[in-house]
Amino acid sequence: MSERNTQIRMKRHPAGMVTQDDFELVQSDLPALADGEALVRVKYLSLDPYMRPMMDPVRSYVEPLKPGQLMPGGTVGEVVDSRLDALPKGALVASMLGWQTHGVVNATNARLVDPELGAVSTALGVLGMTGVTAHYGLLELGKPEPGQTVVVTAASGAVGSVVGQIAKLKGCRVVGIAGGPQKCRYVVEELGFDACVDYQAPDFAQQLAAATPDYVDVLFENVGGPVLDAVLQRIADHARIVLCGNISQYNATEPYGLKGMRQLLMHRVTVHAFVIADHRDYWPAAQAELSKWLREGKLKYREDVSEGLPNAPQAFIRMLSGGNFGKQLVKVS
Amino acid sequence: MSERNTQIRMKRHPAGMVTQDDFELVQSDLPALADGEALVRVKYLSLDPYMRPMMDPVRSYVEPLKPGQLMPGGTVGEVVDSRLDALPKGALVASMLGWQTHGVVNATNARLVDPELGAVSTALGVLGMTGVTAHYGLLELGKPEPGQTVVVTAASGAVGSVVGQIAKLKGCRVVGIAGGPQKCRYVVEELGFDACVDYQAPDFAQQLAAATPDYVDVLFENVGGPVLDAVLQRIADHARIVLCGNISQYNATEPYGLKGMRQLLMHRVTVHAFVIADHRDYWPAAQAELSKWLREGKLKYREDVSEGLPNAPQAFIRMLSGGNFGKQLVKVS
Structure with missing residues (x-):
C-alpha cells in the first residue's frame, strides 16, 4: 500500500479556549500488522465534548493527554488489511482509533457494525x-x-x-x-x-x-x-x-x-x-432497543459532517461553542 | 392551673443575617383540652439549622413561615394534664411543639419517651x-x-x-x-x-x-x-x-x-x-440501634444548653454562626 497515516495530536494543553494552535498534524507510515490484528481505514470520526476536559492536565476519569499524544475519539471504518479472521477485509468496525486516518484494532477493542441497522455513521451517534x-x-x-x-x-x-x-x-x-x-x-x-x-x-x-x-x-x-x-x-x-x-x-x-x-x-x-x-455491559441491550426504534421511525437524528481530518480541530472548536447543529462528525475517507 | 403559655414567634422575615428583632415573645392563656388531647409542659426545645430557611419566603420543603407564626421545633416535655389514656399525666413525650413553654398533643403527633434509654434530652439529639x-x-x-x-x-x-x-x-x-x-x-x-x-x-x-x-x-x-x-x-x-x-x-x-x-x-x-x-418509617429501627450503641458506650454526645425560652433567639443566632459546641438545646422548664 502506498497510503500513509495522518494523525492529529494535541500539541500543548489549551489555556482556556482551545485553539487550532493547540493541535498538530503528523504523517507517518502505516503500522505493520501482527497476528490477531486488522488495519482500519477510518470513514467517520466522532467529535464529542468529553474530549476537551481530557486536554487539561488535571485529575479526571481518564489519564489526561500529554503534549504530543494522539487526540482520542470514536471512529467507524473499513478493514483494509487483516490478520484476524473475525474482522476480514471489507468489514465495517467501530472502535476508538482517535483523530487519525488509519489504525490497528484487535478482537477486543473493535466491534463489527451491521450496515443493515442504519447508515454507518449512526454507529457513532444514535446507535453508538x-x-x-x-x-x-x-x-x-x-x-x-x-x-x-x-x-x-x-x-x-x-x-x-x-x-x-x-x-x-x-x-x-x-x-x-x-x-x-x-x-x-x-x-x-x-x-x-x-x-x-x-x-x-x-x-x-x-x-x-x-x-x-x-x-x-x-x-x-x-x-x-x-x-x-x-x-x-x-x-x-x-x-x-x-x-x-x-x-x-x-x-x-x-x-x-x-x-x-x-x-x-x-x-x-x-x-x-x-x-x-463505566457501563460497558449496558451497551448491547440499549443498542438493540435504539436500533428497533430507529427502524420503526421513532428516533430521528441529525448529523453535522465536517469534511476531511485536517478540519477536525476547527469543527471541534465550533462544537464547543454550540456552532454545530446535530451530531458532530468528521468524514475522514 | 395558673400557668400561662409563652411563645416565640417570627415577627418578620429576616433580611440576610437573622437578628433578635426578627422574633417576638407573646404570652397567652393555656389552651383548653379536647378529648384525645394532652397538655405538655416543655422541658427542652431543640434548635436546628433547618429552621432558618423556613423563615425565608421562598418555595421549600415546607410552607415558609409567615410573620406572626410560632417558630417551629422539636420538643420534649411532661404531660401536665390529659384527656388521652395513652399519654397520662407525668408521661414524657417528644413532639414538635415549637418555641413555646406549653402545647397540646394527641396520639398521632407525639411519641412516648422512655427515660431508661438515656437522658430525656437525648430524645431531641442522639436518639431523636x-x-x-x-x-x-x-x-x-x-x-x-x-x-x-x-x-x-x-x-x-x-x-x-x-x-x-x-x-x-x-x-x-x-x-x-x-x-x-x-x-x-x-x-x-x-x-x-x-x-x-x-x-x-x-x-x-x-x-x-x-x-x-x-x-x-x-x-x-x-x-x-x-x-x-x-x-x-x-x-x-x-x-x-x-x-x-x-x-x-x-x-x-x-x-x-x-x-x-x-x-x-x-x-x-x-x-x-x-x-x-420524608422517612418516618425509618425512625424506629434507627432509634433502636442508636440506643443500643448509646447503652454500650459506643456513642458519645455533647449538648450546648441555653437556659430559658427567652434566650432561644440568641442561642439560635449563635448556632448559625458556629458558636455552639454540641447539640443546641434550650432548657425551657
Whole structure:
C-alpha cells in the first residue's frame, strides 16, 4: 500500500479556549500488522465534548493527554488489511482509533457494525456512544415516570435529541433547552418535544418557568453554568438530575459559581453524574432497543459532517461553542 | 392551673443575617383540652439549622413561615394534664411543639419517651431527629464500605458527631471538618475520628489533602460554601455526597457560587439531598440501634444548653454562626 497515516495530536494543553494552535498534524507510515490484528481505514470520526476536559492536565476519569499524544475519539471504518479472521477485509468496525486516518484494532477493542441497522455513521451517534449515553442516563438514572416533566439541555445535540425522544416514548412532558430559534424549532417540530426554550433569549428564565408549570422532575444536563442555575430554580421535589456534560465550562479559565445548591437540599434532589464508559455491559441491550426504534421511525437524528481530518480541530472548536447543529462528525475517507 | 403559655414567634422575615428583632415573645392563656388531647409542659426545645430557611419566603420543603407564626421545633416535655389514656399525666413525650413553654398533643403527633434509654434530652439529639438523620444519611445514602474515607463537615455538631462515630463503627477512615482547634481536638480525642481539619486554618486545603491521601469516598455535608468546594477537590471516583445541610449559606443574602461542579462529572459522583421528615418509617429501627450503641458506650454526645425560652433567639443566632459546641438545646422548664 502506498497510503500513509495522518494523525492529529494535541500539541500543548489549551489555556482556556482551545485553539487550532493547540493541535498538530503528523504523517507517518502505516503500522505493520501482527497476528490477531486488522488495519482500519477510518470513514467517520466522532467529535464529542468529553474530549476537551481530557486536554487539561488535571485529575479526571481518564489519564489526561500529554503534549504530543494522539487526540482520542470514536471512529467507524473499513478493514483494509487483516490478520484476524473475525474482522476480514471489507468489514465495517467501530472502535476508538482517535483523530487519525488509519489504525490497528484487535478482537477486543473493535466491534463489527451491521450496515443493515442504519447508515454507518449512526454507529457513532444514535446507535453508538451518544445514543447509549442518552438511553442509560435517562432510563437508569433519571427514571422518568409517565406524565412527569423532563428537561433536556443541549436538546438538539447528539445526546439531548435522543434523550428527549426516548422521554416522549415513555409518556413524559419534554422541554428542551437549545441555543437559537432554528435549533428550538427543530427540537419541537422535528423531534417532537412539547416545548423548547432558547437560552440566548433575554427572558429565558421566564420562558422556562412558563414551559414547566409543574416544575422539573428530571433534568438531563449537558451544559452546566447559568443554564443549570436557571433550571434549579424550577426543580421539583425529589427530582433527579442526570449530570452527563458540562460543555459551557470546558473552555472556562474561571469556573462558573453555581448559586442554586440550596435548591438541591430544599427539594431533596438526587444528582447522578456518570460516563457511559463505566457501563460497558449496558451497551448491547440499549443498542438493540435504539436500533428497533430507529427502524420503526421513532428516533430521528441529525448529523453535522465536517469534511476531511485536517478540519477536525476547527469543527471541534465550533462544537464547543454550540456552532454545530446535530451530531458532530468528521468524514475522514 | 395558673400557668400561662409563652411563645416565640417570627415577627418578620429576616433580611440576610437573622437578628433578635426578627422574633417576638407573646404570652397567652393555656389552651383548653379536647378529648384525645394532652397538655405538655416543655422541658427542652431543640434548635436546628433547618429552621432558618423556613423563615425565608421562598418555595421549600415546607410552607415558609409567615410573620406572626410560632417558630417551629422539636420538643420534649411532661404531660401536665390529659384527656388521652395513652399519654397520662407525668408521661414524657417528644413532639414538635415549637418555641413555646406549653402545647397540646394527641396520639398521632407525639411519641412516648422512655427515660431508661438515656437522658430525656437525648430524645431531641442522639436518639431523636439529629441521630436518625445521621443514621439514615450515612448508611442508606452514603453507603460507606470498610476502609473507605468518610469526611464529615460540622463534625462536632449534633448530626456530624453521630455520623462520624457510626462511620468508625463501620470500619471507615473518618475525617472531620470543624471550626477551631477546641472542636477539632474534641472530634479526635473524644469522638474517636481519625483526623479533624480546622476550616478556619489558613492552610485548610493543604491539611485536608494531607488527611485524605486516598481521596474522599463519602462526604456527609452539613455546611456548603467554600468548605464544600474544598472537599470537592479531594473527591474520589464514584463518591457519594450526602447533602444534609447548608448552614454556611442560610443567612447569606448572596449565595456562594460553587465552583467544583466539574468534579462531580469527572469523578461520577452521586449527590443525595434529603430531609429525615420524608422517612418516618425509618425512625424506629434507627432509634433502636442508636440506643443500643448509646447503652454500650459506643456513642458519645455533647449538648450546648441555653437556659430559658427567652434566650432561644440568641442561642439560635449563635448556632448559625458556629458558636455552639454540641447539640443546641434550650432548657425551657
